[in-house]
Amino acid sequence: MxxxxxxxxxxxxxxxxxxxxxxxxxxxxxxxxxxxxxxxxxxxxxHGLTRIIRLAYFEGSKYVPIVQRAHELWQKTGEQAGLKLLHVTGSLDLAPAGSGQVESSLQSCLDHGLEHEQLDGQEIARRFPGFSLPSGHIGLWQPGGGFVASxxxxxxxxxxxxxxxxxxxxxxxxxxxxxxxxxxxxxxxxxxxxxxxxxxxxxxxxxxxxxxxxxRTVTTVRQAIGWFTTRKPELYREGVFPVFILTVEEGNFYGFPLYEHPGFKLGGPHFGREPMDPREDDRTPSPRQVELIRACLARYLPDAAGEPLTLKGCLYSVTPDxxxxxxxxxxxxxxxxxxxxxxxxxxxxxxxxxxxxxxxxxxxxxxxxxxxxxxxxxx
Ligand SMILES: Cc1cc2nc3c(=O)[nH]c(=O)nc-3n(C[C@H](O)[C@H](O)[C@H](O)COP(=O)(O)OP(=O)(O)OC[C@H]3O[C@@H](n4cnc5c(N)ncnc54)[C@H](O)[C@@H]3O)c2cc1C
Missing domain, CATH: 3.50.50.60 (FAD/NAD(P)-binding domain)
Incomplete structure (x- = not known):
């Protein structure tokens, strides 16, 4: 050889x-x-420090056995490497009742016997005062969710x-x-x-x-993430605040408890599809996406809606389904x-x-x- x-x-x-x-x-x-x-x-x-891991999977029950194995492996690999890779914070799906996201996540919990709780708007506000959600939003709480240090x-x-x-x-x-x-x-x-x-x-x-x-099947799109000054960091600390996916009229956003950065991290809109050529060197986030992130913070997470501290562009490939x-x-x-x-x-x-x-x-x-x-x- x-x-x-x-x-x-x-x-x-x-x-x-x-x-x-x-x-x-x-x-x-x-x-x-x-x-x-x-x-x-x-x-x-x-890049960007963190990625959400959810066991309750609105994208389809077919993913759950694989994500359960991934969960085990993140824990084990972290131990083998001597690094904390998996942070279990609980995960929240937040969406208007009847819109499908919470209902699909609930179905994946029922199909796979995952621990979960359905929360109404009042209960979400009581447990997680960092949110200010429109009436009619409901939540699915899954205590096994969290994030991986990417x-x-x-x-x-x-x-x-x-x-x-x-x-x-x-x-x-x-x-x-x-x-x-x-x-x-x-x-x-x-x-x-x-x-x-x-x-x-x-x-x-x-x-x-x-x-x-x-x-003919896979295209690459641009995404934005940002970390923003928080007025009340105590509301967003790891241990009191979960990872979440939030569907609102501005789009679908995802966020994290504070981790290794003084700012609150929010990304999205998740299903926004701005095509990009990965061969371009520029990773400046799209101004439109940053505007939507800031609008989401201002309306639904007002205590985390301060000035941007770090803004990053990112890309991922997408398939039609x-x-x-x-x-x-x-x-x-x-x-x-x-x-x-x-x-x-x-x-x-x-x-x-x-x-x-x-x-x-x-x-x-x-x-x-x-x-x-x-x-x-x-x-
Ligand atoms: C902003 C954002 C937020 C996200 N949030 C989440 C989340 O919360 N939870 C979640 O589960 N997922 C999330 N995702 C999706 C997730 O991050 C991606 O699915 C995952 O990172 C893809 O991993 P990958 O290995 O395919 O790509 P990458 O990690 O990008 O790896 C591909 C590698 O291939 C290299 N490469 C390219 N061409 C060549 C070549 N010819 N030769 C050698 N190397 C090459 C690249 O440089 C790159 O390092 C998010 C994605 C983005 C962009």
């Missing part, structure tokens, strides 16, 4: 790719992780993978790849050509470059990919890394991945 030869190459060492590197390396495989930028950079989908999670996965011999090369994007006659792959970068038995593609917002078969695609490249079973996108993928990364390692090893997963196949868009 030459030094340019590996069992598996992972293209893209962000949320999903770092987890895949760890799960592959801990199986004793020779792993090369290639990353376009620095580790933990601010150009993709995973950059820390990538660092943890990479550190663990390196401790089992994985090589991680940053600022070295995969330029192209091709299958070989012996059932492996060749990967080319500006620094060299590498061969491997298998390829795992986790290049996030850039995935259509490596998997052109996704080009907002569901993930986890599959092999058509006609190339030795190349698997995950496009875990549409703005709700991070929480799953620990489990998706394991799923990709399983698919790469055996072509199978213990989870039902049929809802996430590329073939569903074939018609």
């Amino acid at each position: 030459t030094s340019n030869s590996y069992d598996v190459i992972v293209a893209g060492v962000g949320a999903m790719g770092s987890a895949a590197c760890w799960h592959l390396a801990q199986r004793g495989l020779r792993v090369l992780g290639l990353e376009r930028f620095d580790l933990g950079h601010g150009m993709g989908s995973s 950059e820390k999670a990538i660092f943890a996965h990479v550190g663990l993978a390196q401790s089992r011999g994985a090589e991680i090369r940053t600022n070295e994007p995969m330029l192209d790849w091709s299958p070989t006659a012996d059932g492996g792959v060749t990967v080319r970068t500006a620094r060299g050509t590498y061969s491997a038995g298998r390829l795992v593609i986790t290049s996030g917002g850039w995935i259509t470059d490596a998997v052109p078969a996704l080009a 907002e569901d993930f695609i986890i599959d092999s490249v058509p006609g190339v079973p030795q190349a698997v990919f995950a496009s875990c996108c549409s703005g709700h993928g991070f929480k799953f990364a620990s489990a998706i890394g394991e799923i990709l390692a399983d698919l790469s090893d055996s072509g199978r997963s213990r989870f039902d991945l049929a809802p996430f196949s590329l073939a569903r868009f074939a018609a």
Whole structure:
């Protein structure tokens, strides 16, 4: 075996790719992780300190077994790495009664026996005085929800993978790849050509470059997040304030308790679709999205609606049905990919890394991945 030869190459060492590197390396495989930028950079989908993890899943019950596994793995991986990755704060879905979001989350709790409570407007105001919600809003409280420390999670996965011999090369994007006659792959970068038995593609917002078969299905959109001066930080501390998803007439927003930043973090509008080309260098948040975030704070979280302290732009890929695609490249079973996108993928990364390692090893997963196949868009 030459030094340019590996069992598996992972293209893209962000949320999903770092987890895949760890799960592959801990199986004793020779792993090369290639990353376009620095580790933990601010150009993709995973920066900004925190990502929500919810077990009550309005996006569909099919996600719950995977997010339950992810929850376990975040806890375990944090312990292995000596870092606190998972913060259990409880999660709240907040929406007008009858609009579907709270009802779908409730259904996923009932389907999977998850602990939960339905809250009316008065109870929400009593427990969480940081909110000032319109009458008619209801809530679903799920005590197992919380957040994952996002950059820390990538660092943890990479550190663990390196401790089992994985090589991680940053600022070295995969330029192209091709299958070989012996059932492996060749990967080319500006620094060299590498061969491997298998390829795992986790290049996030850039995935259509490596998997052109996704080009008609996956698009990349711009998102904004901000941290704002809070007048009453005591209302928004971790321990008294949960993570939440709030649907209001301005859109769908998500927020966090205070964490490693003096400001209150709010992002959204979650389903806003401003297309962007990831090759652009500019990550300035869209003024329209920042305006909507500030309007949401002013109306519904007035004690957290101070001046912006930090504003960031971010991107993620989206599919037409907002569901993930986890599959092999058509006609190339030795190349698997995950496009875990549409703005709700991070929480799953620990489990998706394991799923990709399983698919790469055996072509199978213990989870039902049929809802996430590329073939569903074939018609
Ligand atoms: C503002 C915002 C808020 C979000 N909030 C939540 C949330 O609260 N909860 C949640 O679960 N999800 C959330 N998401 C979604 C979640 O963050 C994403 O689903 C997740 O980060 C995607 O991970 P990824 O590994 O696919 O992408 P990334 O982490 O971006 O990783 C892809 C990596 O591939 C690299 N790359 C690209 N091309 C190449 C190449 N050719 N060669 C080598 N490397 C390459 C990139 O540089 C990047 O590092 C949010 C997303 C955004 C943007």
